[in-house]
Amino acid sequence: MLTQIQTAATRVLEVAGSAVGIRLGVEEPPHTARPLVPGVEIRQYGPRIAAQTHVLANEEAARSAGFRRLARYIFGANQQREPIAMTMPVEQQGSEQQSWVIRFYLPAGSTLQSLPAPDDERVSLVELAPETVAVLRFSGDRGPSRTAEKTRQLRETLRDYGFAPVSEPSAWFYDPPWTLACLRRNEIAISVET
Incomplete structure (x- = not known):
């Protein structure tokens, strides 16, 4: 019974925290990262x-x-x-x-x-091969026009810094819809040649 109460309490805290951008106990794929420009980094992911x-x-x-x-x-x-x-x-x-x-x-x-x-x-x-990914991080709205705007921004940055894209862009979302927009973590990702 005590375990069930602890599990329920943990879940309530996780949901409440997610409303304000707190991500408790949720794993991300392991990677290394290095900044390219403010808001953009180059990440290396292993197989996933x-x-x-x-x-x-x-x-x-x-x-x-x-x-x-x-x-x-x-x-x-x-x-x-x-x-x-x-x-x-x-x-x-x-x-x-x-x-x-x-x-x-x-x-x-x-x-x-x-x-x-x-x-x-x-x-x-599916098993995904290791890859190098350019990622642009943003908060707020994640609707189609905003993701298109951020995708254009990332493509321009990659062009300016001489990176060749090797995939179509993806949108990555880290928070549930009820998270306050200003605290959401959203990203646009494009695989690049190393």
């Missing part, structure tokens, strides 16, 4: 495992539908009925055809063999 889904919809609807689909998987909608620890960020990458990939990174140390298979055939597990 992710759960991902493809969604055909406008940007915000795709993010919502994809998040719910992936959340069901990590909350236990899998063949072993096991929850998987939540991590950050949620990644959204798309095209002009309203086709989006929404991705959750899985905890460090996960392998394709150790993870339970998803119940939903629209969710797949």
